[in-house]
Amino acid sequence: DVKVTQSSRYLVKRTGEKVFLECVQDMDHENMFWYRQDPGLGLRLIYFSYDVKMKEKGDIPEGYSVSREKKERFSLILESASTNQTSMYLCANGPLDEQFFGPGTRLTVL
Amino acid sequence: QQQVKQSPQSLIVQKGGISIINCAYENTAFDYFPWYQQFPGKGPALLIAIRPDVSEKKEGRFTISFNKSAKQFSLHIMDSQPGDSATYFCAANPSGSARQLTFGSGTQLTVLP
Numbered sequence: 001d002v003k004v005t006q007s008s009r010y011l012v013k014r015t016g017e018k019v020f021l022e023c024v025q026d027m028d029h030e031n032m033f034w035y036r037q038d039p040g041l042g043l044r045l046i047y048f049s050y051d052v053k054m055k056e057k058g059d060i061p062e063g064y065s066v067s068r069e070k071k072e073r074f075s076l077i078l079e080s081a082s083t084n085q086t087s088m089y090l091c092a093n094g095p096l097d098e099q100f101f102g103p104g105t106r107l108t109v110l
Numbered sequence: 111q112q113q114v115k116q117s118p119q120s121l122i123v124q125k126g127g128i129s130i131i132n133c134a135y136e137n138t139a140f141d142y143f144p145w146y147q148q149f150p151g152k153g154p155a156l157l158i159a160i161r162p163d164v165s166e167k168k169e170g171r172f173t174i175s176f177n178k179s180a181k182q183f184s185l186h187i188m189d190s191q192p193g194d195s196a197t198y199f200c201a202a203n204p205s206g207s208a209r210q211l212t213f214g215s216g217t218q219l220t221v222l223p
Binding site: 004031033035040041042043044045048050056058059090092095096097098099100101102103104 | 142144151153203207209210211213215
């Protein structure tokens, strides 16, 4: 069974903290993605990567950075968390014709 | 702008009825149109997809209808069941991208028993 694992299901952080969200896949896919999901806004792409050490900005990259040191691992970093980054964060991987999503991390920034 | 506009935001259907969710796009470079289904507490999963060389694709009770001239596509769920209750997202590949998708805002479907 394919697996996309996200490091936490729920996370609570304080404003200004540095936050790391990690995603690990066991599918050997080149493409990995980070989305945030907000009610009424759907899924919005933050960053994606198509190879180790490669990254591309998505639609809403401001306030985020990413790291991909190994093919199976893609990390999302909030350098200084703010309350407007409270959201559900979803990692995905796969080719265009089928992206596989993790279960999501519900991040609350107080 | 690379957008896909989805409606309605929520939909309530009786068991056995037909659920219809609509999406519209502007960029004619889009050439791949998937629908994803998300159950509570889970990530979205691919349900069905279509390319613009066909006007309809059917998989079981799920059908995508595609109108290239109107730049619209829709998901039809026939004989809707309570187990179909989920959030549905349409999507498309911006600028004909071979890698990334842009998603609609989602439709929360509730099928009443």
